Amino acid sequence: MDDNKGRDPEFSTEPSAWDTLRGGAESDHGVANYLFTSDTESSILGEFGWNLHHPDDGATTEPQRFDRADDLAGTGLRSLDQVAPESTSGRGGPVQGSGSNPSLSSSSSEDPTERSTCSGGKQPEMPSKSKKKGQKRIRQPRFAFMTKSEVDHLEDGYRWRKYGQKAVKNSPFPRSYYRCTNTKCTVKKRVERSSEDPTVVITTYEGQHCHHTIGFPRGGIINHEATFSARQYLSTHPISQFHYPGIQLSKESTASMIHPEQLGLEERKPIASSSESTPRLPTDEGLLGDIVPPGMRSK
DNA sequence: CGGATTTGACCCGCGC
DNA sequence: GCGCGGGTCAAATCCG
Numbered sequence: 001m002d003d004n005k006g007r008d009p010e011f012s013t014e015p016s017a018w019d020t021l022r023g024g025a026e027s028d029h030g031v032a033n034y035l036f037t038s039d040t041e042s043s044i045l046g047e048f049g050w051n052l053h054h055p056d057d058g059a060t061t062e063p064q065r066f067d068r069a070d071d072l073a074g075t076g077l078r079s080l081d082q083v084a085p086e087s088t089s090g091r092g093g094p095v096q097g098s099g100s101n102p103s104l105s106s107s108s109s110e111d112p113t114e115r116s117t118c119s120g121g122k123q124p125e126m127p128s129k130s131k132k133k134g135q136k137r138i139r140q141p142r143f144a145f146m147t148k149s150e151v152d153h154l155e156d157g158y159r160w161r162k163y164g165q166k167a168v169k170n171s172p173f174p175r176s177y178y179r180c181t182n183t184k185c186t187v188k189k190r191v192e193r194s195s196e197d198p199t200v201v202i203t204t205y206e207g208q209h210c211h212h213t214i215g216f217p218r219g220g221i222i223n224h225e226a227t228f229s230a231r232q233y234l235s236t237h238p239i240s241q242f243h244y245p246g247i248q249l250s251k252e253s254t255a256s257m258i259h260p261e262q263l264g265l266e267e268r269k270p271i272a273s274s275s276e277s278t279p280r281l282p283t284d285e286g287l288l289g290d291i292v293p294p295g296m297r298s299k
Numbered sequence: 300c301g302g303a304t305t306t307g308a309c310c311c312g313c314g315c
Numbered sequence: 316g317c318g319c320g321g322g323t324c325a326a327a328t329c330c331g
Contacts, residue, residue: 161302161303161304162303162304162305163304163322163323163324163325164305164306164322164323164324165304165305165306166320166321166322166323167320168320168321169319169320169321175321175322177322177323181302181303188322190322
């Protein structure tokens with residue numbers, strides 16, 4: 001809805017972004033892409049708390065972890081500018097509100113961790129429409145996964161507000177942009193369908209929640225056990241600190257596992273590459289304890 | 300009426 | 316330098 005108009009290749013038949021993903025994986029900046037292969041994903045997912053399966057369907061997903069923006073280059077989600085920790089999106093308008101007042105952080109989270117992860121240390125407010133020029137934006141860590149599902153929306157225990165939708169080049173399906181409704185939370189996610197396989201939903205999370213989940217308003221549940229396990233896993237597997245508990249497919253979903261091979265992901269970098277040894281994020285200190293919902297903590 | 304969504308405009312980075 | 320494409324803003328609109 002924008003510049004795309006007029007030259008919108010929206011319905012072109014060219015390869016999709018995910019085609020790029022398959023073979024175009026390139027981490028120009030030597031950034032490590034973390035991809036859970038079929039070998040490890042199940043265990044990791046399980047321990048990770050990704051109950052990416054509908055209680056009835058047993059749907060699964062294929063997650064990929066991106067520590068930095070650039071890494072998404074491989075996913076076709078290229079050219080994701082770097083967002084400075086202080087400003088997830090330079091323009092930080094009202095909606096961006098997240099940053100509105102990190103220091104305000106209320107109640108349960110006054111600890112520094114929350115500030116650092118939630119607001120990313122972002123400035124309380126950015127003049128709208130004045131993205132700091134010259135300031136390279138540093139993206140927050142991302143975690144993407146593909147889900148075979150009829151529905152786009154995965155219940156993950158958080159509330160999201162849609163703030164944009166764009167036509168994706170070479171794909172008949174638009175990409176939707178959501179951000180966490182929590183004012184202190186800057187987490188965002190993109191949802192799009194694979195142009196190649198319309199049944200595949202690609203969800204990319206960016207940032208880390210600094211608050212608790214709200215549960216599943218639509219009747220879903222959070223797998224506390226799994227999440228707890230995830231905590232334990234995370235505590236010993238820094239790489240997995242990126243934590244999104246309780247992802248759940250909705251009823252209509254007929255999700256099933258998508259194997260890397262099917263997506264040509266075997267061409268991607270192996271899960272554990274270089275920096276995995278130290279996959280820690282700048283803001284991960286004490287993170288785990290903060291992003292785990294209270295109920296799970298008490299466990 | 301307030302919150303969520305839609306959607307056109309704008310900004311920015313990157314490739315050519 | 317320019318055009319393309321992605322990402323975000325924000326006013327308008329929708330909806331409960």
